[in-house]
Amino acid sequence: MAKSYQISKEQIVTRPLAFLAPVGIVFIVMFLLMPVMVTLLSVEGNISNITASDMKGMVIVMPFILACIPFFTYSRRQIIFNAADHTIYRQTIFRRKPLLKFNEAGDIVLKIGMGQSYYLKALADRYGKGYRISSSFSGEKDKDKHEFEEVVLPAIRQMLALQPAANLVYNSKVLFEAGILNYYTEHPQGYILKPGGLLKLLPGLIILGLGACYGWYTVITNPGGDKALAVGTSVGFVFMVFAFTKRLIFDTSARQVIVYYLGLPISRYALANFAGFNIVRKTYNGLYSGTDVRLKFQKPSSHSTTDVTLADFNKTNPIEPFIAETEYVLSKAGSGSAKL
Structure with a gap:
């Protein structure tokens, strides 16, 4: 206690x-032991008879082990x-x-x-x-x-x-100056947006991972396996991993917003070109599906703007404090006063 x-x-x-952490450990140990026990039974306990194909069960249980990650995230x-x-x-x-x-x-x-x-x-x-x-x-x-x-x-x-x-x-600014931030955290380059919304991708990541493992298992063990399923779920899994690794850093020294994928800087936006916020209400088949908060940047040598999505909210009440915190981060990054 x-x-x-x-x-x-x-x-x-x-x-x-906190009790979920030991529960997650128990499930992981169980999933690891299951293919080991099945393999030992298949070779009648003779370890020298174990081949690489006998260990394919380890591949099958990997998605189930990944599915235990929420036990540890929720325990924190x-x-x-x-x-x-x-x-x-x-x-x-x-x-x-x-x-x-x-x-x-x-x-x-x-x-x-x-x-x-x-x-x-x-x-x-x-x-x-x-x-x-x-x-x-x-x-x-x-x-x-x-x-x-x-x-x-x-x-x-x-x-x-x-x-x-x-x-x-x-006074929110007093709290911000004291380091009490809900949506951002300090970073060696400046500030990084906490990837809270990316947890929505985790169920899809697990499902696609299961589908990819199953698809390739059927292809490897059966020449007539469903290659379309294996390839389709693998491509979807790669794209989902790509989206899951998205990070936004407000670089205070370079005065830029940098978008990272897989730990690599993919795009940069100069804070001098910051043109305000864009609040986008989304619908799907006529039903409300969330609200995006985006940053607008003026394109160089152009009258048009480009958007960078910061966060997606299912409810609108967190939007105002999120914008207030973003304005503070923008001011620290040297953009001047943010405008809406």
Whole structure:
């Protein structure tokens, strides 16, 4: 339990899904042992009889091992109670998302299902699911549950009771200057956009990886295998990997926005040519499918502009703070005041 929470004067951090990491390890070990055991049984325990073709099972289980990655990414998720700005955040491996202000937090309730976990409700949504703030406990006799109730819950309630000074005004620029950024992180070249939206590509990456492995397995083991499936899924997998490795860096020394793929700089945009933001509402078959936030750049020796997509939001309420943070990064990168 000691590793699933941290308490200090400035903030309280809990890791409600920390238990997923050992679960992921168990699945990976299981997937690795399955082809090994099958191979040993096929050669009747005689290791010297093992050939390269006997190890093809290792190739088959690789996509299943990749599918265990979310166990480890979700296990790193944190709930942060920040006393500096009286805000509760959800921290993932890519970004920090504000959930509630302290004065918007409601009751902390215990929910019982497969296990027991504590959830924080919002005042505006008392009947909603709430936000999970504790790990899963086995029951009333669980020592970790008693520790959470005796140590963490009182500290959280005490911090939530804090009231901001009457003259305190929320100033995002002050927080930015203090290094509190939700969508960007500092980089040796300047600032890099956290690739939070790229997690949407992970399911497709896993499915295409499974399809490619299956397709090539049928082609290798059967001359009449479906080559179209193997080639098609492999090409899709390569393009998905290419998209998954996209990174945007705001280079403060070169005064450029640089787009990287596979770790290589593919395109550069001079901040001197920055022409504002472009907010694009997307639809698919008439249904809302998200909103893009893009940077507009004036093309040299031309009256036209080109866009660079920064982020894709399913909801519109994070767009305003995202733009405010981007304006700060642009100003630090030497573009002057950003405009919308």
